[in-house]
Amino acid sequence: MTQTTPTRAVPRRRGLWRRLRHDYAATPAAALVTLVCGTILVAIAWTLIDWAILRATFDPAAGREACRAAGGACWPVIAARWRVILFGLYPYDEQWRAALACLVVAAVILLSCLPRMWGLGRLAAIWATGTALFYLLMRGGLFGLTPVNEQQWGGLPLTLFVFVATAVIGMPMAIVLALMRRSSLPGIAIPAGLLIDAIRSLPLLSILFTCAIVLPLVLPDFLIGEKLYRVVFGAALFFAAYQAEIIRGGFQAIPRGQEEAAKALGLGWRQRLVRILLPQAFRLALPATINQFVIAFMETALIVVVGFMDLLASANTAFRTGEWTFAHVEVYAFIAAIYFAFVFGLSRYGAFLEARMDAGQQRS
Amino acid sequence: MDRTAPAIEITGLHKSYGGFQALRGIDLTVARGERVVVCGPSGSGKSTMIRCINQLEEHDSGTIRVLGTVLDGRLASLDEIRREVGMVFQQFNLFPHMTVLENCTLAPMLVRRLPRAEAEATAMRFLEKVRIPEQAQKYPAQLSGGQQQRVAIARALCMEPQIMLFDEPTSALDPEMIAEVLDVMVTLAQEGMTMVCVTHEMGFARKVADRVIFMDRGEIIEAAPPGQFFSAPQNDRTRQFLSQVLGH
Amino acid sequence: MARLLSFPGTRRQRELALQAVFLSALAALVLGAALTARERLAAQGLTSGFGFLRKATGWEINFALLPTTTADPYWWYLLSGLVNTLFMGAVGLSGAFALGLLVGLMRSGRNPAARLLGTLYVELFRNLPIILQLFFWYAVATALPNPRQSIEIGGALVNARGIYLPGPEIGRGIAALSALAILAGAGLAVGILAARRFRRAAPLRRQSLAALSLAAGFAVAAGLALAFRDPATPWITHPRAEGLRITGGWRIQPEFYALALTIITYGAAYVGEIVRGGLKAVPRGQIEAAAALGLTAWQRFSRVTMPLAFRAMLPMLANQSVWLMKATTLGIAVGFSDFFMVVAGSINHSGQTLELIGILMAGFLAINLTLAALMNRLDRALSLEGSSMRPRR
Numbered sequence A: 001m002t003q004t005t006p007t008r009a010v011p012r013r014r015g016l017w018r019r020l021r022h023d024y025a026a027t028p029a030a031a032l033v034t035l036v037c038g039t040i041l042v043a044i045a046w047t048l049i050d051w052a053i054l055r056a057t058f059d060p061a062a063g064r065e066a067c068r069a070a071g072g073a074c075w076p077v078i079a080a081r082w083r084v085i086l087f088g089l090y091p092y093d094e095q096w097r098a099a100l101a102c103l104v105v106a107a108v109i110l111l112s113c114l115p116r117m118w119g120l121g122r123l124a125a126i127w128a129t130g131t132a133l134f135y136l137l138m139r140g141g142l143f144g145l146t147p148v149n150e151q152q153w154g155g156l157p158l159t160l161f162v163f164v165a166t167a168v169i170g171m172p173m174a175i176v177l178a179l180m181r182r183s184s185l186p187g188i189a190i191p192a193g194l195l196i197d198a199i200r201s202l203p204l205l206s207i208l209f210t211c212a213i214v215l216p217l218v219l220p221d222f223l224i225g226e227k228l229y230r231v232v233f234g235a236a237l238f239f240a241a242y243q244a245e246i247i248r249g250g251f252q253a254i255p256r257g258q259e260e261a262a263k264a265l266g267l268g269w270r271q272r273l274v275r276i277l278l279p280q281a282f283r284l285a286l287p288a289t290i291n292q293f294v295i296a297f298m299e300t301a302l303i304v305v306v307g308f309m310d311l312l313a314s315a316n317t318a319f320r321t322g323e324w325t326f327a328h329v330e331v332y333a334f335i336a337a338i339y340f341a342f343v344f345g346l347s348r349y350g351a352f353l354e355a356r357m358d359a360g361q362q363r364s
Numbered sequence B: 001m002d003r004t005a006p007a008i009e010i011t012g013l014h015k016s017y018g019g020f021q022a023l024r025g026i027d028l029t030v031a032r033g034e035r036v037v038v039c040g041p042s043g044s045g046k047s048t049m050i051r052c053i054n055q056l057e058e059h060d061s062g063t064i065r066v067l068g069t070v071l072d073g074r075l076a077s078l079d080e081i082r083r084e085v086g087m088v089f090q091q092f093n094l095f096p097h098m099t100v101l102e103n104c105t106l107a108p109m110l111v112r113r114l115p116r117a118e119a120e121a122t123a124m125r126f127l128e129k130v131r132i133p134e135q136a137q138k139y140p141a142q143l144s145g146g147q148q149q150r151v152a153i154a155r156a157l158c159m160e161p162q163i164m165l166f167d168e169p170t171s172a173l174d175p176e177m178i179a180e181v182l183d184v185m186v187t188l189a190q191e192g193m194t195m196v197c198v199t200h201e202m203g204f205a206r207k208v209a210d211r212v213i214f215m216d217r218g219e220i221i222e223a224a225p226p227g228q229f230f231s232a233p234q235n236d237r238t239r240q241f242l243s244q245v246l247g248h
Numbered sequence C: 001m002a003r004l005l006s007f008p009g010t011r012r013q014r015e016l017a018l019q020a021v022f023l024s025a026l027a028a029l030v031l032g033a034a035l036t037a038r039e040r041l042a043a044q045g046l047t048s049g050f051g052f053l054r055k056a057t058g059w060e061i062n063f064a065l066l067p068t069t070t071a072d073p074y075w076w077y078l079l080s081g082l083v084n085t086l087f088m089g090a091v092g093l094s095g096a097f098a099l100g101l102l103v104g105l106m107r108s109g110r111n112p113a114a115r116l117l118g119t120l121y122v123e124l125f126r127n128l129p130i131i132l133q134l135f136f137w138y139a140v141a142t143a144l145p146n147p148r149q150s151i152e153i154g155g156a157l158v159n160a161r162g163i164y165l166p167g168p169e170i171g172r173g174i175a176a177l178s179a180l181a182i183l184a185g186a187g188l189a190v191g192i193l194a195a196r197r198f199r200r201a202a203p204l205r206r207q208s209l210a211a212l213s214l215a216a217g218f219a220v221a222a223g224l225a226l227a228f229r230d231p232a233t234p235w236i237t238h239p240r241a242e243g244l245r246i247t248g249g250w251r252i253q254p255e256f257y258a259l260a261l262t263i264i265t266y267g268a269a270y271v272g273e274i275v276r277g278g279l280k281a282v283p284r285g286q287i288e289a290a291a292a293l294g295l296t297a298w299q300r301f302s303r304v305t306m307p308l309a310f311r312a313m314l315p316m317l318a319n320q321s322v323w324l325m326k327a328t329t330l331g332i333a334v335g336f337s338d339f340f341m342v343v344a345g346s347i348n349h350s351g352q353t354l355e356l357i358g359i360l361m362a363g364f365l366a367i368n369l370t371l372a373a374l375m376n377r378l379d380r381a382l383s384l385e386g387s388s389m390r391p392r393r
């Protein structure tokens, strides 16, 4: 094929139109993909706007009939039920304590996202203080706060409590399990490995269930305690099994020379571990660790199944009773927004850290 | 395709990455059967230039004609050119999930639509030419770097291209393997293949090049037959570069 | 600080002592738990052992592929639950992989509209608890109109009690067998595509063999369905509303499709990310080399990019499969009788807690080990000899 006219000898234009064509419709097939995806996007956006805003009812006093007539989202259900959704069965007059407790947890999480707080000691201090404060506020019984039994806890504070307690108990367990599995002594490494692998191959639900109903069978009376704490222990164990493998991965990624150099300098086992290995392992494992936190937060929702009134369960009750039985989408959208804000925020933060660490590695 | 047109004709070639100008006005004509060696400091745009010739990079402005066909972004011209232009990369880029033989028969079977038997016969011929027919059933990762690069050359030759592009084919090799690859390239040059070769192997340039081209900062600074290029470089930057690579 | 372990002997002796102490503590723990349990059970008048497995259950489960009645013994119920779980897993996994592949490709391509859609999908489904999604779909499914006002879509009826599809009238057992035949065909097809023995065969032959085995699976399924259908009914019966009852056709229960939909959509978000990671792990040079050889975009994708990406994805796909299998236990939240729900029900009714928990764990261990072994085989069959092209994590 001979091209006789030297077309395009002039500079090619990189204009907007050209760029758009290149990106959206370089070939007929690409144009078709653009068309299909674009249509879907527009349809989704329009349906959402139409339902959630244009045809929605916002008047807090509006009832079922008014919502039905408008045809869109029925937001008065949130106005009417938000206390139940957020705080479950917690005594109505004491719900300010529950709200405060949620803020404490939020503060703890925000603080631990600051790089200047990243020391074993500081992190441990923040989380221990936060947990104690949370517990004091929720449980009461001191400083003139009326005691509130764990069975009355519910909604967002319960979800946050399970999450925080899982992390606070699970993380030390994870470190210990990881160290045991890495041990050169088979009598320690093998049982640890078996435990980790067994837990990882079981569904979390079955572990929560086991903790709720089997532990009372095998524990001596003084150890049985509240069902809430047994279930939290199960969640922590599950978290620890996964997190232990993440930490172990971090250990494996440390260059061999590091430990040898530390040995050659005459550092003892504890010093090598605390000063040289653990900090590096945690750094290397940080993105995966944050990911694990995100997963652990989402998995707190599973405690519904063993009979707790967490955020998800209290949302269920909010529309299962009374006049709001039709408003399930609105209620789920409300709590989905809460879960999403937390999970999306944390995972974006993880991605940001990862990018920062990658950049740091390239420089060195 | 024009049988009389030069192998490659480049005029006024420009290429930028974001705001950075990698090529600023390259003019170059390579005749059929000509061997051109391109050298220049790292980042001077050598790779960018030869990757424009088979459109692994799209250029911004200027004309590139290969064997008479203008590369204007149409897919038809692209397909046509890529089957006539072979390329050898610095990092070999053999397909790790295929044996040596499969690497060599893939494109002839898919692009030239040769039957398997014929493609395998061709492949074996070229593997013999690069002196590793016995490795045909192995996977790339089982070979040394020099062997891999020779397979990569054979793979490109299996398409029976009219032009071969080499982008620093020996830079990723240990010194003792460089010679075996260069030997193959010399043989190829002596058989009259049109070659554009980015390399810092000045011995190779002296031996086979018809022309040596020196690039710096996206421009061709100097182009001359090797005798003149090495003995009497005209430009300061060329002299400076030569003294570095030749170790004077 | 004083050394805690100022042990007198050699290092070796100290290590032995350490292990001995640890192991005996562990043994004491297990023994203590066992003794407490025995005492408690004796106090409740329960005999331990697996004898109860042969007793009739006397309670119903609301979804079963295998035919079950209240007269069936526990072991049959447990088996039935296991089959339900496997079936749900197969549906969920294949759906999640197919949709995830699409999402991953959309996110990896150049088309901004497709990328946006893919990104929205992943961020939405990955960042909400799976059980919330399940509750949502189940609430939507059960809030559909009642059977009297069923929505009709192309011969199928949709209402709060389920989706009713036209189909031949056959028993549950035959349906399960048919599904198994299709699965076996698909498995064989994957095996043929992966097996080293067939590597040297022409790709075309390999593909047609795989297609053949897939077709054979479908043929056997269709044959079974037609051979064992109720001969008194027409070939295909259409669901018909008779007041509040719907007769004819196949009913898909809300519990089933809500859970399947949840596992598929949630899983697809993760699989999509794995696919994207796998595609990113393919070195650019590979694709450039293919381009320089003149391969077309589709040839580059199918011969170079995808085979390499798939190898990179395999370990993560294996993990994801295990995860999705475990997610079937969510069935208990909406009342789908998976293995876990049957075990929980059995514990409620028989009180044989420890035995049943043991069976539950053994069941999941078996499922996971099988999955792991399958994936390992695939991994070995596909492994790149002499190299270890793996993506960065």
Ligand SMILES: Nc1ncnc2c1ncn2[C@@H]1O[C@H](COP(=O)(O)OP(=O)(O)O)[C@@H](O)[C@H]1O
Residues within 6 Å of the ligand: B017, B020, B022, B040, B041, B042, B043, B044, B045, B046, B047, B048, B049
């Ligand atoms: N894909 C790219 N994106 C941005 N800049 C690039 C890219 N490829 C090359 N460059 C830049 O273009 C310049 C020329 O690169 P190259 O042609 O590879 O040089 P050479 O091969 O001579 O070493 C370099 O400064 C390089 O950083």
Ligand SMILES: [Mg+2]
Residues within 6 Å of the ligand: B046, B047, B048, B167, B168
């Ligand atoms: Mg280069």
